[in-house]
Amino acid sequence: MADNNSNLITELHKLMDGGTAHAGLDDALKDLPASQRGERPYGLPYSIWQLVEHIRIAQWDMLEFCKDGNHQSPKWPDEYWPKEAAPASEDDWDRSVTQIKTDLHELMELVGTEDLYKPIPHGSGQTLLREALQAADHTAYHTAEIIVLRRLLGSWKS
Numbered sequence: 814m815a816d817n818n819s820n821l822i823t824e825l826h827k828l829m830d831g832g833t834a835h836a837g838l839d840d841a842l843k844d845l846p847a848s849q850r851g852e853r854p855y856g857l858p859y860s861i862w863q864l865v866e867h868i869r870i871a872q873w874d875m876l877e878f879c880k881d882g883n884h885q886s887p888k889w890p891d892e893y894w895p896k897e898a899a900p901a902s903e904d905d906w907d908r909s910v911t912q913i914k915t916d917l918h919e920l921m922e923l924v925g926t927e928d929l930y931k932p933i934p935h936g937s938g939q940t941l942l943r944e945a946l947q948a949a950d951h952t953a954y955h956t957a958e959i960i961v962l963r964r965l966l967g968s969w970k971s
Contacts, residue, residue: 818929825924825942828949829917831956838868838952841959842910846968850906851899854965859894861962862906864955866895869913875948876920882935920948 831837842865850862859867870893877884887893900906929942963969 821929822925825929825945825949826921829921829924829945829952832949832953835953836956836960838913838956838959841956841963844968844970845963847903847906849963849966849968851897852962852966853898854962857962857965859958860898861959862898862900863895864959864962865906865909865913866900867893868952868955869909869916870894871951872913872920872948873916875944875951876916876923878936878939879920879923879933879941879944917948917952920945 827833831839842861845861850865851860853860870887874884874886874893878886900909923941924945927941929945930940933939933941933944960969
């Protein structure tokens with residue numbers, strides 16, 4: 814059983830870090846022109862910046878929920894999506910991307926050290942396994958949207 818759990822943790826880490834079957838977030842953002850961060854092509858309701866910020870906020874919320882019984886989630890949906898189409902500065906962009914990576918590594922550390930199956934005490938049946946899968950799935954979904962936006966903007970590698 815210990816080997817199975819170790820295998821599961823290894824596979825969860827791979828999935829959370831971008832998976833093996835498609836591009837991860839780092840790939841989706843690599844060489845993105847700064848001028849395209851706030852573009853909303855073809856009347857789409859969101860920009861790459863809004864997707865990145867949404868990934869950051871949602872992942873942070875899932876991480877904090879796993880760690881802190883006093884954590885208050887942002888108000889859905891208003892506080893999960895930035896209103897601004899573009900980051901206010903290069904520093905804002907860098908902070909958001911850095912926090913996504915930092916929070917991801919902290920969540921991956923929890924996955925490697927905590928009981929994946931134990932219900933989170935302040936939850937309603939959620940487990941660390943569920944939260945890790947949800948974080949990976951959520952990021953993969955929005956990463957695909959970033960890639961589609963880049964294709965529409967002409968900046969995705971072929």
